[in-house]
Amino acid sequence: MGSGQDSAFTTGALREAIEAHSGEGMLALYEDDARVRVIDHADQPSHPRVLRGRGEIEEMLADSYGREMIHRLDQCVIDGDHAAFTESCQYPDGNQVYAESMVTLRDGRISEQILIQAWDE
Template sequence: MGTAFTTETLRRSIEGDTAAHLLSLYADDAELRVVDRNSQPSNPRVLHGRGEIAEVLQDVYSRDMTHKVEHCVVDGDNAAFSESCQYADGMRVLSESMITLRDGKIAEQIMIQAWDE
């Protein structure tokens, strides 16, 4: 899985139907911080390494939902993107991510997400 990060690989990976392609964009020692209703900014959920990130991505991609990259901007070793998701029942999720790249892989990501309640 030697996939390097580009706007197009990110789009194909997120909009795909399995977690494997998206996971291939992360460095082995990547860190993902998630801020949402359950994990407030002062105490975000922090995932360390591809193993922990894989567990979450596999859970997400096992659900009956679609994923779409709305916007992506890359500036050197930094990128930001918006992702919208929709469950089969119509419930929507929106996330915004800021990432740091190292050697063409995601090394750090902070994701802020909100969903319909």
């Protein structure tokens, strides 16, 4: 069952949420029981950080989109119940973050996501 929100996953909805720095807009694209696996330098592929449900996902999105940085959707491809997208971000000091996601969609919302990210240190 979906979140009851009106937002469905489309390239336009994704772009609007990412580029408006909207954690709430992004959260509307997830199913209530969604799962996100995060892989980065701290969360290696054999032991990814796993977020379960909208509450845990909301915390991650609030942290990410609450930062002072520019967020940009670079590419998005949707094929049936799967989508892939890339996002690039830049802090005011020039440091950058790059993220790639592969998602599974259910009823027009994200049910599973693998997020791989890297950033300047």
